[in-house]
Amino acid sequence: MTLPSERRLPWLFLILLLAVVALAGWQWRDGAPLSANLMELVPGTNPDALELRAEQRMQEPLNREMLVLVGHADRQQAVAMAQTLGEQWQASGLFEKVQWNLQADLPALRTQLLQGRLAMLSADDRQLLSEHPDAFIQQRVQALFDPFNGFTLVPSQDDWLGLTGRIQNSQPKHGTVQLDIGSGALVADADGKRWVLLRARTTGNAFDMNLPLKVADLLQHSREQAAKSDVQLLAASGLLYAANGQQQATREMTWVGGGATLGILLLLLLAFRRWRVLLAFVPVLVGMLFGAVACVALFGHMHVMTLVLGSSLIGVAVDYPLHYLSKSWSLKPWRSWPALRLTLSGLTLSLITSAIGYLALAWTPFPALTQIAVFSAAGLLGAYLSAVCLLPALLNNVELQPAQWPLRLAERLVQLRENLLEHVRTPVLLALLIAFCAGGLVQLQSKNDIRQWVGAPQRLTDEAQTIARITGYQPTSQFFLVRGANQQQLLERQAALSERLQQLVNLDKLQGYLALDQLLSPPSQQQQVREALSKLPQYWQPLLELGVPLAALQTELQQLQNLPAEDIDAALAGPLGEPYRTLWLGPTADGVAAMTSLQGLNNPSLLRVQALDLPGVMLVDRLGELNNVFAATQISAAELKLASCVLIVLVLIVPFGFGGALRIVALPLLAALCSLASLGWLGQPLTLFSLFGLLLVTAISVDYAILMREQVGGAAVSLLGTLLAALTTWLSFGLLAVSSTPAVSNFGLAVSLGLAFSFILAPWAGRHVHRAAVVEPAA
Amino acid sequence: MNLFCKCLGAMALLAVSTLANAFDLQQLSEQLAKPDVIHGQFIQEKHLRALPQPLISKGNFVLAKNHGLLWLLKTPLQQDYRITANGIARRDGNAWQLLPNKSAGAEQNRLFLAVLQGDSSGLQRDFELALSGDAQQWKLTLTPRSVLLKQVFNQINIDGGELVQTIELLETQGDSTVLRMQDSTSGQPLSEAEQHDFAE
Numbered sequence: 001m002t003l004p005s006e007r008r009l010p011w012l013f014l015i016l017l018l019a020v021v022a023l024a025g026w027q028w029r030d031g032a033p034l035s036a037n038l039m040e041l042v043p044g045t046n047p048d049a050l051e052l053r054a055e056q057r058m059q060e061p062l063n064r065e066m067l068v069l070v071g072h073a074d075r076q077q078a079v080a081m082a083q084t085l086g087e088q089w090q091a092s093g094l095f096e097k098v099q100w101n102l103q104a105d106l107p108a109l110r111t112q113l114l115q116g117r118l119a120m121l122s123a124d125d126r127q128l129l130s131e132h133p134d135a136f137i138q139q140r141v142q143a144l145f146d147p148f149n150g151f152t153l154v155p156s157q158d159d160w161l162g163l164t165g166r167i168q169n170s171q172p173k174h175g176t177v178q179l180d181i182g183s184g185a186l187v188a189d190a191d192g193k194r195w196v197l198l199r200a201r202t203t204g205n206a207f208d209m210n211l212p213l214k215v216a217d218l219l220q221h222s223r224e225q226a227a228k229s230d231v232q233l234l235a236a237s238g239l240l241y242a243a244n245g246q247q248q249a250t251r252e253m254t255w256v257g258g259g260a261t262l263g264i265l266l267l268l269l270l271a272f273r274r275w276r277v278l279l280a281f282v283p284v285l286v287g288m289l290f291g292a293v294a295c296v297a298l299f300g301h302m303h304v305m306t307l308v309l310g311s312s313l314i315g316v317a318v319d320y321p322l323h324y325l326s327k328s329w330s331l332k333p334w335r336s337w338p339a340l341r342l343t344l345s346g347l348t349l350s351l352i353t354s355a356i357g358y359l360a361l362a363w364t365p366f367p368a369l370t371q372i373a374v375f376s377a378a379g380l381l382g383a384y385l386s387a388v389c390l391l392p393a394l395l396n397n398v399e400l401q402p403a404q405w406p407l408r409l410a411e412r413l414v415q416l417r418e419n420l421l422e423h424v425r426t427p428v429l430l431a432l433l434i435a436f437c438a439g440g441l442v443q444l445q446s447k448n449d450i451r452q453w454v455g456a457p458q459r460l461t462d463e464a465q466t467i468a469r470i471t472g473y474q475p476t477s478q479f480f481l482v483r484g485a486n487q488q489q490l491l492e493r494q495a496a497l498s499e500r501l502q503q504l505v506n507l508d509k510l511q512g513y514l515a516l517d518q519l520l521s522p523p524s525q526q527q528q529v530r531e532a533l534s535k536l537p538q539y540w541q542p543l544l545e546l547g548v549p550l551a552a553l554q555t556e557l558q559q560l561q562n563l564p565a566e567d568i569d570a571a572l573a574g575p576l577g578e579p580y581r582t583l584w585l586g587p588t589a590d591g592v593a594a595m596t597s598l599q600g601l602n603n604p605s606l607l608r609v610q611a612l613d614l615p616g617v618m619l620v621d622r623l624g625e626l627n628n629v630f631a632a633t634q635i636s637a638a639e640l641k642l643a644s645c646v647l648i649v650l651v652l653i654v655p656f657g658f659g660g661a662l663r664i665v666a667l668p669l670l671a672a673l674c675s676l677a678s679l680g681w682l683g684q685p686l687t688l689f690s691l692f693g694l695l696l697v698t699a700i701s702v703d704y705a706i707l708m709r710e711q712v713g714g715a716a717v718s719l720l721g722t723l724l725a726a727l728t729t730w731l732s733f734g735l736l737a738v739s740s741t742p743a744v745s746n747f748g749l750a751v752s753l754g755l756a757f758s759f760i761l762a763p764w765a766g767r768h769v770h771r772a773a774v775v776e777p778a779a
Numbered sequence: 780m781n782l783f784c785k786c787l788g789a790m791a792l793l794a795v796s797t798l799a800n801a802f803d804l805q806q807l808s809e810q811l812a813k814p815d816v817i818h819g820q821f822i823q824e825k826h827l828r829a830l831p832q833p834l835i836s837k838g839n840f841v842l843a844k845n846h847g848l849l850w851l852l853k854t855p856l857q858q859d860y861r862i863t864a865n866g867i868a869r870r871d872g873n874a875w876q877l878l879p880n881k882s883a884g885a886e887q888n889r890l891f892l893a894v895l896q897g898d899s900s901g902l903q904r905d906f907e908l909a910l911s912g913d914a915q916q917w918k919l920t921l922t923p924r925s926v927l928l929k930q931v932f933n934q935i936n937i938d939g940g941e942l943v944q945t946i947e948l949l950e951t952q953g954d955s956t957v958l959r960m961q962d963s964t965s966g967q968p969l970s971e972a973e974q975h976d977f978a979e
Contacts, residue, residue, distance in 0.1 A: 102927075106930045106931075141856070142856060142858065144825065144834055145823075145825075145834060145836045145852065145855070145856060145858075146858070146860075155827075155828065155950075155952040155953065155954055156827050156829070156954065157827060157828055157829030157830075183925065184925070184926070184927050546830075546834055547830050547831065547832055547834070548830065549829070549830075552829060
């Protein structure tokens, strides 16, 4: 019964397996090589080096900082809790810096204001000074008497003209947060509570595997602690999304993987009624191992999303043993090696077609799908090898006597189809199906958004929005990148942009922006201020009348004239430069560059228009670009699908001839079309991910068509084999549909639909090509 | 930050303070809390270190318990101010123009009004309060506690009898401001125009 080669095969395979296990052990020597960085999954849009640097600069705080509001009706209690938490967090070792109060360095502020009297004067003040010097002096006189003018950092005798006061007042306000002068805390007032701002910067970033979970734990602990004192915490951070993503991935992997495993094991037991048949799960485990090892070997690590989607491989991998196990309904007695010999060609074809389908995914510009493709292709190869080399040996002495009810069910289904075909001919059915497809496709809507990748829970987004509302801090991912030949040109260009952005702010289309030109003016403007100041003596009589000594004014003017032109680096070095520092990119290959950051919800297309005719200014909108890439990829995915079909036809021509191959491939395509139509009828959007799902279904369901066409063991047995294969695959993919990540759930839904249609259509694969050699091989 | 508001806040705080003393803050606050409306004149002297003589301005004020403060500057230039729960406003022609909230100033302003409404926690946290004298002639000294405030000024002195008479602000930079409240009366209710000013 067993050939000599079949005695050696298991041992050879075990050696290979041992080698792979050893490799896996080596790969995992420093812990799990897993990654949760979402940006690794999305396609690169190939921005230039400067753009990339700018983007990283803007992203960094999102992935490392946590913004927390500590709220209580009583300001003092809120401040006290913020202080307690701040100290605890600092001691936790998770954070590089925790800040709950402002340690204003007043002497440094004074120095910067005095030094920047020419450079930091706002555009309005510059205009007033040069066009209406008399009004400028008049306002200064008023200010000296004004009891409510507020406190100025620089004493009057150091700044009779009041330039530092003007600079102080023209600094852009940062949100609605106010300084509590007693404690130095930053406090916002909303919803009947005082909210103290607490900012923490972690030692690592959101993509370290453990950090986000630790931070989320600490936050949870702090929330509970605060709640005891009736203090409410609101938190926003990229870290929390990352932590949530990881928890969710783990949960879903457990559900999808565990659910599929349980379901498949149960199915095996019900159908074959032997404990030993559970060994059919060995190829699945081997497949997962091969997949993981290949993934880490090629990419250095594996993404958690690959694991989630990859866990659906369970259902496909188990199809290989099912192929020959299901022959136990026709082969009597059933023996493992002969059954394998009978189905080996089908198994091999199935491996090749599935691998083609999976590897087609690898050519999409999505690193995520490339990983999944590699994981799955390697996994299938592992599963195939173990199903072919090892499993028959393990099942060597098992005599399968499967339950008869599945066969009776399959027979009834075959009969049902025969009856149907007697009443309605195939062409009529086809016409009906096409009508169904046309009707559905008309209603199909396409939708692509990067947000589908993130199953962000409502709670997190709600909190982030509340924080944005309370503090006015609402950083956006879009920003402007401004380049100039030198600092003069750069600042001029930023100023030109700021002028337009200010109009948007006035129209409430934008909440705010931050640009270097708000901090200092270009050298030429500084020179203009100097010139305007030299004309001031004609107008300063009112100041002299107050008793300001002439000598004092003259000395001050002389000092101002002698102030050197201030450059960007000098302005950023002072305490007022702090919020602007991230914006400055410094010297580049062809000049200098800086960013203008934006606050508040906005309309990207409106922003894009702003940069249109401004030289050296460009909007960087990575999300928008990604969404465009998504849409473009949909088309290339469809092309890939066709290409993979052509390839599969070429492979199948050898065993089935051109007509047969075409038919076998046409069925999955038709099934895919029906799934698309169903999405339309169901009102579900077509996303890139549903398309990828269908791409995959084509590959898997070619299998069913082959199985039905080969008809080893008769129509009912083949249908039963197909049914089992489809069920196991559906168990693993279908479960993805419950994922809370829209992308994953779309994928699962599309595959589920595709599988259902593939199963229904599979019997049309034809039945006459293979001679009905049902009983002979048993001999 | 607006020190002026701070002192007015301190003044009003006395109306609610509960410390016990020979002539204690409790008694002082009760004394100052009695009148609903105070009308008076003020002289503001700004002593700048570099000026031989102070900058002097004069005008009238109206402090109304449930409304806020009107500060009407008459000489050497004319300008009306109003402090209410909404913030500081300046009269511009016939309309009140709310001044933009400077971050610290707005908080000060809110603090001031919180104090007016009987919330003493803010001032007591930020200042050491010391009272001497008797009901007819008392002196209250406010010394800043917080590091931030200490960088701004040294001390606030408030003198008074039945009502507040003088407020003196000593800044760390060497400048100081003295506010003299004169001819303060508490008998007169708000005039129609004043009511209108607060209502707007």
